[in-house]
Amino acid sequence: MSYQELARKLNISPNTVKNRFKKLLEKKVILGFGVLVSMEILGAEHITGVISTDGTEKVMEFMKQIVARWPMINEIYRTSDRRYEYYARVSGASETLGLKMYLEELDGVTDVEMRPVVFLCPNMPSNSITNTRGKKVTFTQHQLRVLRSLYQDARLPVSQIAKETGFTPRRVRKILRELEEGGGIHFSVGVDVFALGDMEYRLKICYDEAQTTGQDIIMGLYEKYPEKFWWASIATNEPIVDVGLLIDNPGKGMPIIQDLKEAPFIRSIEDFVSYPRVIANISSLRRKLEEILIEAGLLTESEIIRRTPILIDAKPQDSEKNNV
Numbered sequence: 001m002s003y004q005e006l007a008r009k010l011n012i013s014p015n016t017v018k019n020r021f022k023k024l025l026e027k028k029v030i031l032g033f034g035v036l037v038s039m040e041i042l043g044a045e046h047i048t049g050v051i052s053t054d055g056t057e058k059v060m061e062f063m064k065q066i067v068a069r070w071p072m073i074n075e076i077y078r079t080s081d082r083r084y085e086y087y088a089r090v091s092g093a094s095e096t097l098g099l100k101m102y103l104e105e106l107d108g109v110t111d112v113e114m115r116p117v118v119f120l121c122p123n124m125p126s127n128s129i130t131n132t133r134g135k136k137v138t139f140t141q142h143q144l145r146v147l148r149s150l151y152q153d154a155r156l157p158v159s160q161i162a163k164e165t166g167f168t169p170r171r172v173r174k175i176l177r178e179l180e181e182g183g184g185i186h187f188s189v190g191v192d193v194f195a196l197g198d199m200e201y202r203l204k205i206c207y208d209e210a211q212t213t214g215q216d217i218i219m220g221l222y223e224k225y226p227e228k229f230w231w232a233s234i235a236t237n238e239p240i241v242d243v244g245l246l247i248d249n250p251g252k253g254m255p256i257i258q259d260l261k262e263a264p265f266i267r268s269i270e271d272f273v274s275y276p277r278v279i280a281n282i283s284s285l286r287r288k289l290e291e292i293l294i295e296a297g298l299l300t301e302s303e304i305i306r307r308t309p310i311l312i313d314a315k316p317q318d319s320e321k322n323n324v
Contacts (some may be wrong), residue, residue: 002157015300031190033154035147036285037292038134044072044089044284048242049114050105051084057108063278066106070099072284079202080195085274089284090156093296117233117242120215122222128186129230129285135183139292141169146175147185148298151289152305154187168197185289190279193230200230201253203260204270209239211265217241225256239267 003021007014024030039045053062063076063084066310072095076086090096096114103112121132126132139147142165149161158176162169179185193200207217214234221243222229230244249251260266293299 002243022044022298027195029192029195031192031279034188034190034286035154035289036129036186036188036282036283037288038132038136038186039089039129039285040133040136042089042091042182042285043136044091044290046086046087046117046119046233047090048087048117049100049112049113050102051086051109051113052109052111053082053084054110055082055108057106060278062106062108066103066211067278070102071287074098074283075277075279077274080273080275081157106318115238115240117237118236119231119233120218121231122219123226123229129188132183134186137182137184139184141296142171143179144293144296144298146172146179147289148293149294150300186285193246194275194277198248199250201228201245201247201268201273202206202272202274203241203243203245203256205241205243205260206267206269207239207241208265208267214239214241218243221245222258224259228252228256 001009003014003017006017010017021030027209060288063078066076067073067087070088072090073086073088076084078084088099090099100114103109121130124130127134145165145168146161147212149164155162158169158172161167161172165172167175180187198251205217207214218232218234218241221232225245228245228247230246232241233245234241245253245256249274257269257271260269290299290304293303
């Protein structure tokens, strides 16, 4: 969207939008922009897991080692109970098994948990990468030429894309609509919410699936705490919901826990704060786009934008895990 479009959507002036946007970049709340292919094109699944260690590892080196070795891991962070939680996109059983075996063999690792999940984030658009797998499509040559420009800079204006591709602005707009409506790509924004001074308050909720569903639990939390709600996932092989909330101190999480305890369908709740986290911004969905562009002759290996994992170092908070 342009500043003008955002201004109309938010009912503020374009200059205000521009100034706020500039501040978000300066504070590194917004880390960057990208274009990614869909999960269906990659043929991958979401998994999450927890790594337990004996405490002899160096925290940051340990996390960076894992991300560097396995680019399918989107992020990894340490929790307030001194474990590590990770999120990854894996393609097939062999890749899943390979990741688990690698983690189990790391020095100091005592246990590795892994479970498949689907994301449900009602605070985000239904077509966002967290809420849909998208579609498996075949891009036309014209679409790939536009994607080649967006690969370099996902915020390029239509006029610049037209200049690079030789298409008219009208043609570029048509192709962009086709790409978005086709379900084969997602536009992404990298965000560090910790830069605003908040912390991630995590809830791992085990529930009685005879009485409720993971979706109902998530929607209930979103409707009751819309300003705190960040993301959520549902395990596909057991009745577990993970929820990430944003709060400015751990004490604000206890009323939420007390509220959930009163529900008859809750079996147990674990809560903790996560810090710091390493985010691998070279996602497997971006790598797949690079492969498609190389195969089409529109990108060479030497033109690939080399990016290193982004380290977000959130300050530890005085919070301990509670078993409810």
